[in-house]
Amino acid sequence: xxxxxxxxxxxxxxxxxxxxxxxxxxxxxxxxxxxxxxxxxxxxxxxxxxxxxxxxxxxxxxxxxxxxxxxxxxxxxxxxxxxxxxxxxxxxxxxxxxxxxxxxxxxxxxxx
Amino acid sequence: xxxxxxxxxxxxxxxxxxxxxxxxxxxxxxxxxxxxxxxxxxxxxxxxxxxxxxxxxxxxxxxxxxxxxxxxxxxxxxxxxxxxxxxxxxxxxxxxxxxxxxxxxxxxxxxxxxx
Numbered sequence: 001x002x003x004x005x006x007x008x009x010x011x012x013x014x015x016x017x018x019x020x021x022x023x024x025x026x027x028x029x030x031x032x033x034x035x036x037x038x039x040x041x042x043x044x045x046x047x048x049x050x051x052x053x054x055x056x057x058x059x060x061x062x063x064x065x066x067x068x069x070x071x072x073x074x075x076x077x078x079x080x081x082x083x084x085x086x087x088x089x090x091x092x093x094x095x096x097x098x099x100x101x102x103x104x105x106x107x108x109x110x111x112x
Numbered sequence: 113x114x115x116x117x118x119x120x121x122x123x124x125x126x127x128x129x130x131x132x133x134x135x136x137x138x139x140x141x142x143x144x145x146x147x148x149x150x151x152x153x154x155x156x157x158x159x160x161x162x163x164x165x166x167x168x169x170x171x172x173x174x175x176x177x178x179x180x181x182x183x184x185x186x187x188x189x190x191x192x193x194x195x196x197x198x199x200x201x202x203x204x205x206x207x208x209x210x211x212x213x214x215x216x217x218x219x220x221x222x223x224x225x226x227x
Contacts, residue, residue: 034215043205043218044156089155098209099146100216102156 006103118219
């Protein structure tokens with residue numbers, strides 16, 4: 001089945017700096033790659049997603065890039081703010097069963 | 113947008129009892145429901161996938177007789193944790209996919225504590 005690895009597991013940045021989180025996946029047939037932000041005790045919130053026919057997508061301070069050949073995708077957050085502090089998960093939807101496989105998560109701390 | 117309502121948000125039960133968690137899709141038909149479990153400071157682990165009117169498909173290592181999933185209608189899916197034990201204490205969360213929806217909508221989660 002699909003295997004998604006996420007790095008780093010923790011990330012501390014100064015307010016205003018950029019944060020980058022990277023994920024790799026194993027199933028070359030995966031076609032949908034969402035990113036979620038989860039605050040303590042709450043549901044994951046979709047912040048951006050990308051489909052396999054697109055290489056890059058941007059939404060204000062957030063961008064995602066996808067390299068299908070290398071089977072990796074990345075989340076970029078620019079001009080980080082304290083409210084960006086949370087756990088971020090990448091995920092990949094495989095071809096079988098339409099299920100999402102999640103990465104291990106990255107705990108982001110933005111220091112004011 | 114698509115909304116999934118999950119209840120209860122928190123439940124404390126005694127060891128050996130059963131607990132039912134409900135997820136309802138409020139404004140769309142949830143053809144597929146995914147059930148996840150999340151332990152503290154860990155990722156979401158898929159437990160099972162259910163399609164309306166069919167038996168659920170369980171992930172490897174998940175006991176189907178312990179975690180009963182019912183998806184009898186396009187708007188309701190339930191997860192029953194039977195004979196709960198302290199090690200079943202976790203955050204359980206559902207995620208629904210529906211016709212015309214490319215992504216997934218998560219419920220608000222249920223914090224289960226077994227004492």
